[in-house]
Amino acid sequence: KAGVTQTPRYLIKTRGQQVTLSCSPISGHRSVSWYQQTPGQGLQFLFEYFSETQRNKGNFPGRFSGRQFSNSRSEMNVSTLELGDSALYLCASSLAPATGGRGAFFGQGTRLTVV
Amino acid sequence: DAKTTQPPSMDCAEGRAANLPCNHSTISGNEYVYWYRQIHSQGPQYIIHGLKNNETNEMASLIITEDRKSSTLILPHATLRDTAVYYCIADATSGTYKYIFGTGTRLKVLA
Numbered sequence: 001k002a003g004v005t006q007t008p009r010y011l012i013k014t015r016g017q018q019v020t021l022s023c024s025p026i027s028g029h030r031s032v033s034w035y036q037q038t039p040g041q042g043l044q045f046l047f048e049y050f051s052e053t054q055r056n057k058g059n060f061p062g063r064f065s066g067r068q069f070s071n072s073r074s075e076m077n078v079s080t081l082e083l084g085d086s087a088l089y090l091c092a093s094s095l096a097p098a099t100g101g102r103g104a105f106f107g108q109g110t111r112l113t114v115v
Numbered sequence: 116d117a118k119t120t121q122p123p124s125m126d127c128a129e130g131r132a133a134n135l136p137c138n139h140s141t142i143s144g145n146e147y148v149y150w151y152r153q154i155h156s157q158g159p160q161y162i163i164h165g166l167k168n169n170e171t172n173e174m175a176s177l178i179i180t181e182d183r184k185s186s187t188l189i190l191p192h193a194t195l196r197d198t199a200v201y202y203c204i205a206d207a208t209s210g211t212y213k214y215i216f217g218t219g220t221r222l223k224v225l226a
Contacts, residue, residue: 033213035216037156043214045215108157109158
């Protein structure tokens with residue numbers, strides 16, 4: 001069965017632009033989360049969606065937003081890009097927020113470079 | 116979620132067991148211990164998880180102390196492909212709730 005698919009894999013944008021990243025979870029998975037990974041801050045939680053509803057949000061400015069569609073695919077958007085937004089953006093999916101089960105599956109990430 | 120503490124780096128000889136410690140002294144009763152690893156900035160890969168009993172799967176073993184304040188991930192026969200950053204997370208759910216990743220342990224397996 002196909003894993004978590006993130007597109008595009010690599011992206012270069014200019015400061016001030018906006019960007020949209022896509023994540024297709026494993027078939028049947030309804031919970032999707034996004035993480036940002038930078039050398040300085042490590043892996044940080046951005047937000048989590050379940051059944052098209054945002055359930056949790058990390059400590060990021062409002063320029064970072066996301067949504068989930070009825071087929072569980074998710075997108076995240078970053079507006080007014082800053083150099084500091086350069087990072088690896090990771091998406092993770094799981095069946096549902098059940099307690100004690102196997103951990104989430106992560107995609108390969110989208111490497112965003114802001115110049 | 117509980118904060119976890121791990122040594123920043125460890126070396127292990129190929130073929131030997133790699134024992135990676137994690138401290139989670141403030142873990143709550145409903146929080147599981149999860150281990151992930153990340154190779155070359157790929158997405159983190161799930162390894163194993165447990166609540167209070169020791170667990171074993173095809174990848175590793177997880178030993179959790181009786182007071183649950185610490186745990187050890189054991190890779191029984193480390194190979195070069197096990198070189199990665201290993202993260203220990205304490206989390207109350209298995210879903211993609213807000214995992215709090217620490218800095219992890221960079222394991223280097225030496226030939």
